[in-house]
Amino acid sequence: MIEAAIVALRWLQYGAAVALLGTPLFLLYGLGRAPGAADPVGARRMLAAAALAVALLSLAGLILQTAVMAGSLDEALKPASLGFMIEGTALGKAYVARGAAALLALALLLLVPSGRPLWGLTALAGLVVAASFAWTGHGASTEGPGRLLHLGADIVHAVAAALWLGALVAFARLLARPRDLPPVHQALKDFAGVGTLAVALLVVTGLINSGFLIGPDQIAALFTTLYGRLLLLKLALFAAMVAVAARNRYRLTPGLGNALETGGDAAPSIARLRGAVLLETVLGAAILLVVAFMGTLPPPASI
Numbered sequence: 001m002i003e004a005a006i007v008a009l010r011w012l013q014y015g016a017a018v019a020l021l022g023t024p025l026f027l028l029y030g031l032g033r034a035p036g037a038a039d040p041v042g043a044r045r046m047l048a049a050a051a052l053a054v055a056l057l058s059l060a061g062l063i064l065q066t067a068v069m070a071g072s073l074d075e076a077l078k079p080a081s082l083g084f085m086i087e088g089t090a091l092g093k094a095y096v097a098r099g100a101a102a103l104l105a106l107a108l109l110l111l112v113p114s115g116r117p118l119w120g121l122t123a124l125a126g127l128v129v130a131a132s133f134a135w136t137g138h139g140a141s142t143e144g145p146g147r148l149l150h151l152g153a154d155i156v157h158a159v160a161a162a163l164w165l166g167a168l169v170a171f172a173r174l175l176a177r178p179r180d181l182p183p184v185h186q187a188l189k190d191f192a193g194v195g196t197l198a199v200a201l202l203v204v205t206g207l208i209n210s211g212f213l214i215g216p217d218q219i220a221a222l223f224t225t226l227y228g229r230l231l232l233l234k235l236a237l238f239a240a241m242v243a244v245a246a247r248n249r250y251r252l253t254p255g256l257g258n259a260l261e262t263g264g265d266a267a268p269s270i271a272r273l274r275g276a277v278l279l280e281t282v283l284g285a286a287i288l289l290v291v292a293f294m295g296t297l298p299p300p301a302s303i
Contacts, residue, residue: 003296006064010292013057013098015285016050017133020105021126021159022166023047024119029194030167030187031174039114040183041173047122048109054102054129061136062086062095094135101128126166130158137295141302142212153208160201165284167191168277175274181256181266188253188273195245202238213299221300228300234290241283248276 023043031040066085067076075081085092105125112118134154142150171187178184214221214228222228256269 006061006068007292007296009057009061009064010295011289013054013061014133014288014292016053016057017126017129018162018165018288019050019169020047020054020102020166021123021130021162022164023170024123024126025163026167026170026191027119028116028123030170030190031183041170043170043173044109044114046169046173048106051102051106051109051125055099055106058095058099058102062092065091065095090135094132098129098132101125101132105129126162127159130162131155133158138213138299146212149208150212153205156201157205157209160198160205164195164198164202165281167194168281168284171277172281175270175277178270181260181270185253185256185260188248188256192249195249199242199245213301215301218300225300227294227297230290230294230297234287234294237283237287237290241280241287244276244280244283248273248280252276
């Protein structure tokens with residue numbers, strides 16, 4: 001029961017964390033030239049909710065992880081057990097750092113006016129949140145000379161995922177009720193290079209992480225262990241996301257551009273883009289759920 005709750009908490013934290021980093025970054029590079037409001041997608045309230053969720057879920061995650069180590073939930077709620085977890089383990093410190101960064105982001109979102117300074121500061125807090133997942137995952141358990149390489153790859157992997165998935169959150173809000181279509185089209189075009197960078201980083205760091213967690217002599221474990229089969233599922237979902245993103249970039253976005261240039265009806269193009277972004281978001285959420293489950297399993301290299 002506790003293990004299932006840990007998976008659910010991980011998944012919810014991942015979802016809130018990608019929004020907390022990727023969405024304000026998108027507001028900086030993807031909508032930096034958009035006219036009008038300083039918050040063109042109404043992200044401020046959503047980001048505040050994401051920050052609060054990360055803070056509360058980090059506390060809940062800390063308690064559940066302490067329960068796993070202490071043997072029961074009652075024992076985990078004792079100050080001595082929580083104190084040992086926070087002071088004596090890197091896992092506990094990572095949870096505290098994540099919660100503190102989320103609370104800082106929440107304070108900024110409540111007190112600082114909407115605009116580029118707020119999005120930049122929120123993204124910095126989101127970066128700490130995203131990076132902290134490396135210390136609560138398999139990347140922190142590697143020993144020896146490859147430890148820093150694995151940990152660094154894990155951090156970059158988390159940041160690249162947030163860069164992509166957090167932008168999808170903004171796109172979904174942008175396409176829900178588009179007010180001015182040229183900035184929407186420009187944002188879609190601007191994201192092309194960023195999305196390509198995110199995919200490249202995910203592929204490279206994913207290969208590095210797999211080298212440490214699977215190992216070249218454990219390839220058969222991809223098919224014989226639950227961890228390996230979940231990794232194959234994750235790769236299949238990732239490939240589907242890339243295919244949908246490629247269709248958005250090379251077909252749907254140019255289609256919207258043609259409609260705007262010729263003065264035609266852009267509504268069908270917007271509807272297709274809205275559906276594609278929704279599908280891409282659902283696939284991303286499924287990947288995060290698979291990753292949350294994988295984080296509770298021993299990788300083949302450690303067996």
